[in-house]
Amino acid sequence: MPRIEELAATGSAPGQAEPDSVESVLRLLRSQGGRITTSRRLLLRCLFEGGAHRTAEELAAEVQSSAPDVHLSTIYRNLDELERLGVVVHAHLGHGPATYHLATETHGHLVCQSCGAMLEAPQDLFGALALAAERDYGFTIDPRHFAVIGHCAACVAPTRH
Amino acid sequence: MPRIEELAATGSAPGQAEPDSVESVLRLLRSQGGRITTSRRLLLRCLFEGGAHRTAEELAAEVQSSAPDVHLSTIYRNLDELERLGVVVHAHLGHGPATYHLATETHGHLVCQSCGAMLEAPQDLFGALALAAERDYGFTIDPRHFAVIGHCAACVAPTRH
DNA sequence: CACAGAAATGCGAGCTGGCTGCAACAAGCA
DNA sequence: TGCTTGTTGCAGCCAGCTCGCATTTCTGTG
Numbered sequence: 556m557p558r559i560e561e562l563a564a565t566g567s568a569p570g571q572a573e574p575d576s577v578e579s580v581l582r583l584l585r586s587q588g589g590r591i592t593t594s595r596r597l598l599l600r601c602l603f604e605g606g607a608h609r610t611a612e613e614l615a616a617e618v619q620s621s622a623p624d625v626h627l628s629t630i631y632r633n634l635d636e637l638e639r640l641g642v643v644v645h646a647h648l649g650h651g652p653a654t655y656h657l658a659t660e661t662h663g664h665l666v667c668q669s670c671g672a673m674l675e676a677p678q679d680l681f682g683a684l685a686l687a688a689e690r691d692y693g694f695t696i697d698p699r700h701f702a703v704i705g706h707c708a709a710c711v712a713p714t715r716h
Numbered sequence: 717m718p719r720i721e722e723l724a725a726t727g728s729a730p731g732q733a734e735p736d737s738v739e740s741v742l743r744l745l746r747s748q749g750g751r752i753t754t755s756r757r758l759l760l761r762c763l764f765e766g767g768a769h770r771t772a773e774e775l776a777a778e779v780q781s782s783a784p785d786v787h788l789s790t791i792y793r794n795l796d797e798l799e800r801l802g803v804v805v806h807a808h809l810g811h812g813p814a815t816y817h818l819a820t821e822t823h824g825h826l827v828c829q830s831c832g833a834m835l836e837a838p839q840d841l842f843g844a845l846a847l848a849a850e851r852d853y854g855f856t857i858d859p860r861h862f863a864v865i866g867h868c869a870a871c872v873a874p875t876r877h
Numbered sequence: 878c879a880c881a882g883a884a885a886t887g888c889g890a891g892c893t894g895g896c897t898g899c900a901a902c903a904a905g906c907a
Numbered sequence: 908t909g910c911t912t913g914t915t916g917c918a919g920c921c922a923g924c925t926c927g928c929a930t931t932t933c934t935g936t937g
Contacts, residue, residue: 590904590913611895626916631895633914647808647862652894665855676852681842684864692828692835693869701808701862703845710852751884751933772924787887792924794885813923879937886931892924900913907908 577603580642587640594618594625596598598633602643607656608673616657648673648702664702669710673702728748734818738764741803750797755779755786759794763804768817769834775816809834810864825863829869 577599578669581591597618601609605617615630634655637643645653648666663681665674688694725828736740742752758779762770774848775792776791793817798804811826820849824842849855 563753585905588913592914628896628917629915635896644933646926665849665853665857668858668861669856674855676849676853680848680852681845683848684842685839686824687835687844688864688866690882691841692826692837693872694828694835694866695824695872696864696866697829698864700829702864703849703857703859704861705849707856711854711856746934749884753885753933755886783888789925790886790889881936882934884931884933886929888930889926890930893925894922896921897919899917900915901917902913904913905909905911 558611580637580640583642584636584639589636593622594629595633597621597625597631599637602637602655602657607660608646608654609656609677610652610654619641644699645711646700646702649704661699663698664705665707666702667707667710669706672707672709674707676703741798742799744801747798748853754783755790756794757778758782758786760798763798763816768821768836769807769809769815770814770817772813772814775791780813805860807861807863810865824859826868827863827865828868828871829865830867833868833870835868837864843849 577596577629580599581596584595585669596613601614605713609617611634612627614634615625615627618625620632630657634643636647636670638645641658643655644658646664647653647657648664649668649671662675663678665676666672680700681696684698685696688696737756741760742757744753745756759775762775770778772791772795773788773836775787775795776788778787779791785803795804795806799806802819804816805819808814809823809825810829810832822839823836824839826837839859842857845859846857849857852862
């Protein structure tokens with residue numbers, strides 16, 4: 556699979572420890588006893604290159620365009636592993652499949668339940684809620700995991716749902 | 717099924733239009749072309765009597781303790797119908813099944829992703845977020861549909877996920 | 878009270894999203 | 908080069924939910 560070399564060639568400067576590039580994540584993975592494989596490199600490549608909010612199935616399709624033999628279950632297992640390492644997080648933006656993105660993308664999501672539109676919201680939109688939850692309940696929120704459902708400007712509250 | 721009569725006997729004063737009792741919801745249902753059936757009455761009974769946050773499966777089990785033949789798919793269909801009427805809403809409190817409760821219960825949910833503890837939060841905890849989302853995005857939030865994930869006081873942020 | 882038309886139900890099959898056990902394979906060290 | 912052990916492909920499984928269809932039940936009408 557010559558494509559791997561091609562992909563690896565664009566890895567950024569060596570020596571970094573933060574998981575901010577494909578190669579640095581691979582190093583992190585290896586430092587934990589993991590191994591560097593084709594499917595992992597390709598998956599990370601997709602995650603670093605493409606946008607956020609892609610489902611496991613979409614990521615699998617992308618990976619498979621380079622390496623058709625990579626199985627969906629491998630994608631799931633690798634996403635799990637990357638999540639354990641803190642490199643990737645998944646979010647639920649609605650009733651469908653989960654979406655995955657790099658943990659460095661820290662925005663939350665507003666999803667319109669009428670038209671399905673999705674807005675990315677900077678994490679500080681949730682600042683007041685975070686403070687109130689902490690103050691009233693000692694609860695530290697992670698506003699990224701589940702989308703906040705509602706109605707976008709265009710569909711403003713036609714029903715209660 | 718004599719039990720129906722028994723259940724019907726506790727229906728509250730006649731003539732009300734708001735769906736605030738089993739019988740008033742049944743009237744609403746019938747005014748929309750729906751029909752009053754045993755399973756619907758029992759299901760509503762469970763919803764009005766028991767606490768919130770019950771799954772379709774749990775509600776089915778309760779209904780089946782009175783009427784063993786009521787099928788799970790009937791529960792789902794009736795919950796859908798009640799949701800269309802605005803009587804019931806469902807919420808996702810985690811990765812498991814959805815939970816159903818009366819639309820009159822307006823609290824949101826804080827779920828700890830370490831220990832799974834669930835806190836009910838009054839809707840006004842989300843007041844600031846609601847204002848900010850409206851102001852910045854013209855987005856009207858419904859904070860009840862998806863739980864806000866995080867870490868409760870006891871589990872305070874031992875890991876990132 | 879019986880009847881007809883329509884709505885609801887029971888049942889089983891099917892679907893989506895995701896996970897698992899296992900044998901074969903391959904990464905990386907010696 | 909060979910060994911150890913992590914990883915993969917595959918197939919099958921599981922939960923949660925939905926659907927099609929024949930049968931039953933509700934309810935207004937005659």
